[in-house]
Amino acid sequence: MTILSLTMGLVLAWISPLAELADEDGQFRLSLLTVGVPGLVIFSVLYLRILKAAVDGTAARGELAASAVVAVALLLTQDGGPWSWGLLGPAWASGAVLVLNRSAAIVTTAAAIAVGLLLAPPGAGSGPWGAEVFAIPYEESSLPTLGAYLGMAAGASWANRFQLWFWRVVTAAEEGREAQARLAVTEERLRFSRDLHDLVGHSLSAIAVKSEVAAKLSGVDAARAAGEMDEVRALARQALREIRTAVRGYRTVDLDAELRAMTAVLEAGGIRCTLETPRDQVPEGTATLLAWVVREGTTNVLRHSSATGCRITITLREGGVVLEMTNDGVTGVAGRGGTGLIGLSERVAAIGGTITAGPGGPGEFRLRAMVPLEGES
Structure with missing residues (x-):
């Protein structure tokens, strides 16, 4: 999915040639079919290999050099202005900046833009992305069109680089x-x-x-x-x-201490925790059992979800105590817990209580334990 989101360069490389497959008479352009399209296919394969190397954190020197040669060859053999085949320069740069350091990325972007303008200068060709798009003919003034081209070329490259950086930050946070x-x-x-x-x-x-x-x-x-x-x-x-x-x-775990400890663990993991407890003291035997439920529920939240929030509620009702833990960040929630919850369910069932685990609201998981006060030993 990350690689798919970084394919902006391929869009730039293909959009104009596809629009130029046929001339004004509806005839296919022979040069484009025999050289342009095959060249773009090779360029695309090399570009995707560069993206994979960027995501994996490996070098891609061979792919960078080969794709640059293909791009220059296409610019030399195909007729078009900067908004046509000239987009190959920024397209190549949008992939190259992903595997280079900042200084090299700046130099590479400038060089790719310069090559694109040099080999596909303003006024060349008559592609669909010429200056007429901006209603300003090149012969009157090329500055507005040139400025738009430079802005787009630099923006496409560094938007890709920023997106890769953001993905790495999210990955590092998840690993943390x-x-x-x-x-x-x-x-x-x-x-x-x-x-x-x-x-x-x-x-x-x-x-x-x-x-x-x-x-x-x-x-x-x-x-x-x-x-x-x-x-x-x-x-x-x-x-x-x-x-x-x-x-x-x-x-025999102290419930209040366990709640404080588990809340601290969740918040240390970047999970906002809301805690609601009754004013009256929960009986010791019941409190110990609920503390084990909280511990197991916290482990499940940390291991099996990408939660950003968790709510823990303990309510004293007539004849029993109800504990609910609800967290978000869950997809494909199953209606049963793991071995830890199974063991707790057996212990709670032995004194007449119940534990249920399953979907709450959309994207939520809810763990609910009901322990009867008369069942405590």
Whole structure:
């Protein structure tokens, strides 16, 4: 799609020759059919290769040189003024500036315009794009027409260059958002692994050491070996309690803190976030479950959409709590979520709640969770 939007040069190259295929008597121009059209086909192929190289960020020196030779050959063999075959110069420049630096692009544009005017000077030929279009004959004054030609030639080239630059900016922004999403997931994994290591690392190391001591003493001093194993058992139980505490702390998430954290993550990704929460406190068990829903919903927004806005609403109703997350930037929305939402749906369904995920408004995705207050454990 990006390459298609950069084909302005091809339009300039083809528009006048196509209008000149037949002369005033309706006869096809032999020179145009045998040389002009085949030459333009070759020029077009080379031009598209230049565009592809520009989008891919690679060099296209061979294509630039070959297309320049073809353009000059067509200008030398075909009869026309600057608004006819003379447009080949700006057409070539509109592709060349995409693979050159700024200084080289300026020089190239000026040179291409000069070559176009030199080989297809004002007054040459009688093509449909002559000075009469501006109602000012060349012999009276060529300055207005020349100024229009120069403006169009320079504008076409640099409009192409600006469009490519804008596309690269949008691509870089999208890659940045994806990197932020990956970073958020990685930081969460590191936090949990760090907490788990700090809590149980010492106990597991002590268990390993005492087990080795007990193994060495088993054939020498059974009583001491038994004592060591008693300590191993105590350490194992302590480690088990610490692991359960860690997992419970990880699974029991503060809803308000999670909402603030996920809002910060979304806004860091360039997504405007609107948050609406009830004044009354949500019960702890229900709040933990909703916090997991918010976390999973945020991950889906970052990974599976190009959202610019997200709205999170939590409403306390009689007998239950309803959470809704709605984001834009979605096309081809499916009516089901991924494995994370499936797992959450099973947990919510176990206490009589429901989770639905699917299209909201046009281009929107809506995640809705309803958790009954009487179902919390």
